[in-house]
Amino acid sequence: MKLIIQIPCYNEAETLEVALNDLPKHIDGIDEIEYLIINDGSADNTVEVARNWGVNYVVSFRNNKGLARGFMAGLDACLRNGADIIVNTDADNQYCGEDIEKLVRPILNGEAGMVIGERPIDQTAHFSPLKKKLQHLGSWVVRKASKTDVPDAPSGFRAYSRHTAMRLNVINEYTYTLETIVQAGRQKMAVTSVPIRTNAELRPSRLFNSMFGYVKKSMLTIGRALMMYKPLYCFAWIAGIFGVAGAALGIRYLVYLAIGNGEGHIQSLILASMLIIIAVLAGVIGLLGDVISANRKLLEEIQFELRKMDYGQGHEEGKDDIAEKTKEQNI
Template sequence: MKLIIQIPCYNEAETLEIALNDLPKQIEGIDEIEYLIINDGSKDNTVEVARNWGVNYVVDLKRNKGLAKGFMAGLDACLRNGADIIVNTDADNQYCADDIEKIVRPILEGKTDIVIGARPVDDTEHWSPLKKKLQHFGSWVVRKASRSDIPDAPSGFRAYSREAAMRLNVVNEYTYTLETIVQAGRSKIAMESVPIRTNAELRPSRLFSSMFGYVKKSMLTILRAFMMYRPLMVFSIIGSIIFALGLAIGIRFLVYFIGGSGAGHMQSLILASTLMLLGFQTFIVGLLADIISANRKILEDVQYHVRKLDFDKDVEKKNEMKDMEKEGKPESGKEM
């Protein structure tokens, strides 16, 4: 059983070594632990710090592509290097590394495929009351969208089984945390949460520049994911509201028409007809989107099997190369 711990990095030279030093060297039930960083176009010496420490793999992105793209690049590299379990954590040492054993344990026991660490949001001193309320609200929205019971959706401290990692897709460029939960929930991938601890803040979050920006991007990400997996429901709700508004205006016109003063309210009839037609068209768009969503599920299944063949072939080649080596080990800090 091989575990690879991946850390997305962007200008993390000051904190990366602290996070790496805390990572576990052995876990009961795990035969091999390796370490991987995703250098997301850092302009400092993040890569040098990682290689000097002795990480096994460096995924080097030449320019900054964002957290979501970096996360997927890391998953790809972990799978190609034979990971049975992948743990994602942060370079700012936000999460207590000792709890890695806690989040991989349910996967080792075969109970689930995804484990998300739930932070003690209400007890985190350096978070403002507003941020805590927004965290709870955002997690509630994700639970509704994904039909799951994950209490801390924005948490980036996670463990994935190999099977779950091969089924994940992230299409937004903001963050992977919310979209992957919605996808896993809608795809019925086994998922659970465990309580974890956090460390003192080493630096402010770089994921968003303001609270308003964070809320806006998070809501758009959730809405987009919801529309991808439940398009008929989303467009039916929107279409129904528009149609009902037009119907109400149409009834108002009929009341005036029956009363003999309909000639002076022709604008209401035109508006009612337009809104009802628009509502009906929105529902039709929902039907088309639902068909596209069904096709997307088929394509995701095809993609999973192609990934499995591709990654398993890479692992087989690497194992053959290891068997052929007479002596020595591959250099640490291998660039992907």
């Protein structure tokens, strides 16, 4: 059983060695542990620090492409190099490396394919009261959208089985954390959480410049993911809202017409017609989206089978490593 721990990096030379030193060298049930960094266009000596420490793999972008693209490139490299379990952690040492054993245990026991580390948000000193409330609110929204019970959706401290990693697709360019939960929940993947510890903050977060910007991008990401996987559900709600409003205005006009006062309420009739037309259009879009979603499922199954052919089955099926260790891949 092979574990690869991946770390997305963007100008992390000052903190990367601290994070690497905190990673485990042995876990019961794991035969081999290797380490991979994703150099997301760093302008400092992040790669040099990683090589001097002794990481096994470096995936490099020539320019910064964002956390989501880096995450998927890391998954690809881990799968190609025979990982049976992939753990994603941060280069700023936010998460306690010893807790990686907690993350991989449900996968080793066959209980889950995706495991998310649940941070003690309310006890984290460097989180402001507003950020704590928004973290809880965002996780609640993701739980409703994904039909999972993940308590800490934005957590980037995660473990994936080989099978689950081959099924993941991230479309947005902002972050992988929210979209992958919605995708996993809607595809009935086995997702669970384990409590983990966090370390003191070494640097401010670089994922967002303001709390408003973070909330806006997160809501857009969740909404887009939900529309991709449940378009009929989303547009049925839109059609229902406009349809009910249009019907109410139409009934109101008919009441006035019945009492002989309809001429002064033509505006209500026009507005009711417009709302009902919008409702019908939303319903049609929902049906078209549902057909596209069905085709997407077929394409995802094809992609999964192609990935199995490309990456190999992994150690759990008794296969040998299929990819040579490549010290650096430029993308």
